[in-house]
Each structure stands twice: as structure tokens, then as C-alpha cells.
Amino acid sequence: MKSIQILSGVVLIALGFTSCKDEKQEQAKKTIDSYVSYVDSVKNVAADDLKADWTAVEAEYDRRAENARMALADLKDNTAETEKINETKIKYEEFKNEMAATLSPPGSKQQLRNALFGEGKIGDDMDFIWVNAQNIHSVYQQFVHTVENNKDSYSREDWDEIKLMYEALDSRKNTVEKEGLSAEDNRKIAGLKIKFAPMYTVNRIGAKSEENKEAKK
Structure with a gap:
């Protein structure tokens, strides 16, 4: 019992x-x-x-x-x-x-940076220390998707700023790869980079052509 x-x-x-x-x-x-x-x-x-x-x-x-x-x-x-x-x-x-x-005021450089990375994430110091192995894929994802969604509205100066930011992010990735970046995230980032490259080239040329047409008028 x-x-x-x-x-x-x-x-x-x-x-x-x-x-x-x-x-x-x-x-x-x-x-x-x-x-x-x-x-x-x-x-x-x-x-x-x-x-x-x-x-x-x-x-x-x-x-x-x-x-x-x-x-x-x-x-x-x-x-x-x-x-x-x-x-x-x-x-x-x-x-x-x-x-x-x-x-934000339209056309400002800071507005573009806010859109690409998030409000106040990137300032004049261009500090990417907040990007790490855990969040870098989502950072690339936001960057590329934002550019894709707004590519028709960017000026030549915007594209130059985008390229500057992209290269700075790539530089940070070189560091993050040594800090535990997973193979899966690395593969996904590579896919986003492949998507971005031709989009930048074609639209940067298109923006410059449009500006030249306007100048001739």
C-alpha cells in the first residue's frame, strides 16, 4: 500500500x-x-x-x-x-x-544609410562594429532588398554612396568570417552579393545617362 x-x-x-x-x-x-x-x-x-x-x-x-x-x-x-x-x-x-x-529630409545621405542599415546604425564614423557573425546575413539581406526596392529612384550620387557602404560592409565581412560566420550564412550572403552586383552596374549607368540627358536639356 x-x-x-x-x-x-x-x-x-x-x-x-x-x-x-x-x-x-x-x-x-x-x-x-x-x-x-x-x-x-x-x-x-x-x-x-x-x-x-x-x-x-x-x-x-x-x-x-x-x-x-x-x-x-x-x-x-x-x-x-x-x-x-x-x-x-x-x-x-x-x-x-x-x-x-x-x-527624414528627402535626399539626405543619412536617410539613405538609415534605409540601408537601420535608423542611426551608420553615421559619419562609418563604424560597422555592431555587425557580427550572428546578424551579418540579415544586414546584407536588408541592404540588398532595400536597394532592389528603390533602384529606380536613386541618383548617381546615391549609387556612389551605396557602393561606398557596400564595400565597407564587405570589409567588415572579412573580419566576421574569422569570428564564427556559419557556412550556411556565408552561402546566403554570396547569393545576395551575386544579386547586387549586376543590379548596381546596370542602374548606376542608367542613373548617369538620365542625368546627362537632363544636363543637355
Whole structure:
């Protein structure tokens, strides 16, 4: 009888652990879903309405993004949730780039840098120390996708600045490769570089031709 009571106690404890574990995983999924929902809701607000509160929007985004990242550790299999977080991050960065046109003076060099790398990430010091083995793929991804989305609106001077930034990022990659850059990320970055090179060459020439036509007028 005593043995049965002990066994029952062990079973109850095990069930309690399982229940706690399940609750933790459910809470982790809710935290990640909250992060995704926040970005979707922000994207549905008119840009003019966001301007006054943009600092608060970014602070709240950073908080939810960090909570979502930490929640991954509570999931036994977090492959799907990791993909969801990555897709949401790209979606937010693209939206933030669109907002940059509203928040910054048009045509400024700093606006271009903000769009390519994120608000205030690159200043006059051209410091890329914040780029590391863990985030360099997403940095390249944002850079190339931003250029692709805006290639028809860049001037020749913009393309010269883009090339300068691209070469500086490449220089940082040479350092990061020695600091644990994964083979998979390296392969993905190589694909982005292949995509960027002809896009830069063709559109830089096109921008110069357009400027020459305008000058002749």
C-alpha cells in the first residue's frame, strides 16, 4: 500500500512537470504571436499618424522582439517559430525603411544609410562594429532588398554612396568570417552579393545617362 502511494506521488509530480512545461511552451508561442501581431498592427496605421509616436513604436517593437527571441528557448522544436520571427523582422525593417522617407529630409545621405542599415546604425564614423557573425546575413539581406526596392529612384550620387557602404560592409565581412560566420550564412550572403552586383552596374549607368540627358536639356 505504501509503495502504491509513493508511486502515485511520483506520477503526480511528473504530471506537474509536464503541465508546467506545456504551459511554458504555450506562453512562449503566445509571446511570439504577440510580436507578429504588433508588427502587423503597426503596418496598418497611417504613416502620418505614426510620426509623432515613432520613438515609442520602435521602443515597443524592440521590447517585443527581445521577448520573442527569448521565448524560443522555451520551445522544444522552435524551427517554425524561428522562421516566423525572421519573416516578421524583415517585414518590420522594410516598413521602417518606408517610414524613413517620412521621418527624414528627402535626399539626405543619412536617410539613405538609415534605409540601408537601420535608423542611426551608420553615421559619419562609418563604424560597422555592431555587425557580427550572428546578424551579418540579415544586414546584407536588408541592404540588398532595400536597394532592389528603390533602384529606380536613386541618383548617381546615391549609387556612389551605396557602393561606398557596400564595400565597407564587405570589409567588415572579412573580419566576421574569422569570428564564427556559419557556412550556411556565408552561402546566403554570396547569393545576395551575386544579386547586387549586376543590379548596381546596370542602374548606376542608367542613373548617369538620365542625368546627362537632363544636363543637355
